[in-house]
Amino acid sequence: MPETSPLALLARKLSGHVALSSDDFAAVLALPCQIRTLDPSTYLLREGDPPLQCAVLLSGFAYRQKLTGEGARQIVSLHVAGEALDLQSLYLDVADHNIQTLTRAEVALVPRAALRELIQQRPAVAHAAMISVLVESSISREWTLNIGRRDAQARLAHLLCEVAMRLDAQGLAGPDGYDLPMTQEQLGDALGLTAVHVNRTLKTLESAGLIVRNRRHVRIPAWNLLRDVGDFTGRYLHIGPQHA
Amino acid sequence: MPETSPLALLARKLSGHVALSSDDFAAVLALPCQIRTLDPSTYLLREGDPPLQCAVLLSGFAYRQKLTGEGARQIVSLHVAGEALDLQSLYLDVADHNIQTLTRAEVALVPRAALRELIQQRPAVAHAAMISVLVESSISREWTLNIGRRDAQARLAHLLCEVAMRLDAQGLAGPDGYDLPMTQEQLGDALGLTAVHVNRTLKTLESAGLIVRNRRHVRIPAWNLLRDVGDFTGRYLHIGPQHA
DNA sequence: CGTTTAATTGAAAGCAGTCAAACTATGTGG
DNA sequence: CCACATAGTTTGACTGCTTTCAATTAAACG
Incomplete structure (x- = not known):
């Protein structure tokens, strides 16, 4: 049993905006997950694919990216250690963008179904996940402003x-x-x-x-x-x- | 009692991606709300303000907007009738952007607390609200690509x-x-x-x-x-x- | 070390911005 | 109903930020 669960980072992140009960906290830590170390530029999700898991970034950097039909690339968000990368696709059937590691990175892969179940059963976790998504949306808006103006x-x-x-x-x-x-x-x-x-x-x-x-x-x-x-x-x- | 609740549009929108039970549906329709008709360019939310209500656009158009320090404006999203405008701020304490009507528009103003309570108590509604937010995020990403590349x-x-x-x-x-x-x-x-x-x-x-x-x-x-x-x-x- | 990838620099071209003015709706008050 | 005021559209000339293309230098890697 690891001294510190790999998901502790996620639990801490989620509890940053919402108070999680110790039960909630424990439930997050108890999520099934696989740990992987990935090389730079590894794809975690590809546009058009069905998202099957939710990757949590334990160390390193990652980014979301889309391509125009002509092949020009736009990085639409950056992610640092501790962030859940697939909340954006957790409830959508088809990915609308790509996710790649920027550096060598450790990720915890949580089955999509397990995370959805947790969110379904624990309102506080759902609340925290929602806030996480909303903050990312806010950053996305600022990027639009930054690039546009x-x-x-x-x-x-x-x-x-x-x-x-x-x-x-x-x-x-x-x-x-x-x-x-x-x-x-x-x-x-x-x-x-x-x-x-x-x-x-x-x-x-x-x-x-x-x-x-x-x-x-x-x-x-x-x-x-x-x-x-x-x-x-x-x-x-x-x-x-x-x-x- | 109106033949059609003003919130029917919202309920229909929410059930577009998630099957809502008739109870869920009724609960949405039963949300307390005030109907307002607003002139073009009316602010529904100002950056820096605490969001107090959730506006649902019943007719007309609205948009989100941010300004640079130099006063340049960037519209970061567009909204058509049937969309909930304040899910983006529902769980954030301070608005990070402005929301304005584009045209004359009818809105239903739902108290923030009522909507949060509904979401807290009805997982299917929470699920639907989350999807609504995620779709908006997806559109935001495409806008970033569009403007950037x-x-x-x-x-x-x-x-x-x-x-x-x-x-x-x-x-x-x-x-x-x-x-x-x-x-x-x-x-x-x-x-x-x-x-x-x-x-x-x-x-x-x-x-x-x-x-x-x-x-x-x-x-x-x-x-x-x-x-x-x-x-x-x-x-x-x-x-x-x-x-x- | 040689090879590959990334960073740097220069010159030229181009897309979009700026500034200004004319034109067209739209709306208001007389 | 017309004159005027206002907001929005259209056009032209010019500027300039950013891109493009190419070549050189520097760093990372096996």
């Missing part, structure tokens, strides 16, 4: 702020910055830009002293400055009182 | 196809087209474009014979052509077997 520099700064705050909320980022394990092409796919322009924009932010880069590591020396350039306000993350 | 012509064509299919699914559009009561500026705000460019793009589509316009009325003479230009596939709408 901000220029490249603000768009990139905004994303860097968002990731900083989300990682910080999970205790995964410190004052020395964080690792953002995305290629510039992937950043472009997340921002609706080309890799070339991401490169130029990164350098602009860097030479303005707004970020310090070292490979994929990012440090934000003056949060307020980057926040202003990125027009970032963390409210849409619904994390609770945090930063500014 | 398609050029103006495809973007506009895609939106016109989406609205056509959504209205058709509600029986609100016929073979003679439909009224899209948006100004070109609003179309721009929905597509991440300027009004000027929307105008030029509309004329491009028009002169290519892909759409026929008369004021705000749109007819699509050759669905397949516009669909191809807009790279449109309706799967993300999760409406069920429909069109192509």
Whole structure:
């Protein structure tokens, strides 16, 4: 018996917005699951396929992605450790997007039926799952705004702020910055830009002293400055009182 | 007692994806609500405010919208009659976006607490509400793709196809087209474009014979052509077997 | 080390934005 | 019913942000 259930992360995440009773908590931990370690870029779900399981990201990063008919890619959301990846498809018969790991990642695979049953029987868990979905929707709306109405520099700064705050909320980022394990092409796919322009924009932010880069590591020396350039306000993350 | 409850539309919408028992159905119809007729551009919810009620759109159009710090607007979703507008905020304490009527519209205002209680007590209704949220998320993802990775012509064509299919699914559009009561500026705000460019793009589509316009009325003479230009596939709408 | 992938840089082209003005509805008050 | 005011549409000229295409440099990997 593991000292810490692999699903403890999920249970903690779910209880972040809703108080779960100890019974509820235990029921989450008792979900059947398989642990897998996946290579970068592994597909967890493919558009058009029926979702059969719910993957919970235990470590690493993952993202949702869609392709146009011409093959252009848009990353529509990013995910850090602790997040359930398939709540979005839990009640839909056909996946409308792809989910891929960004890095090597550990996931817990929970059978779809087990999770649905848990949600069906425990209103508090259902409540928590709903909130999780709603927060993701909120982030999705902000991404739409970001891509639709901000220029490249603000768009990139905004994303860097968002990731900083989300990682910080999970205790995964410190004052020395964080690792953002995305290629510039992937950043472009997340921002609706080309890799070339991401490169130029990164350098602009860097030479303005707004970020310090070292490979994929990012440090934000003056949060307020980057926040202003990125027009970032963390409210849409619904994390609770945090930063500014 | 009204021959048809104003909430019948909502009940029908909810039962579109999940079988509701007659008890569930009746419980939805029995929700307390106030009917209001609202002028165009009336705010139903403001960013930063606590959501106190759940508005159900009985007739007309509405949209969600966010603003950048510089005042640029992005419409992040469109809504047609029959949709519940505040499920997105039902469990969040502070609104992260604005909701406005697009046209004159009738809404039923349901107290937030009543809806939450209904969902708490009726798993099938909770299930249906969750699906409604998930479908909206799916649409949001497609919008992100549309804005991030398609050029103006495809973007506009895609939106016109989406609205056509959504209205058709509600029986609100016929073979003679439909009224899209948006100004070109609003179309721009929905597509991440300027009004000027929307105008030029509309004329491009028009002169290519892909759409026929008369004021705000749109007819699509050759669905397949516009669909191809807009790279449109309706799967993300999760409406069920429909069109192509 | 050689190979592959990612990052970087330059030059040129293009899509969409900006600014401004004219035109067309729509609506109002006289 | 007309004159005027307002909101929305249309058009033109110009600018510019971002893309595209290509080539070079740097890093990661076996």
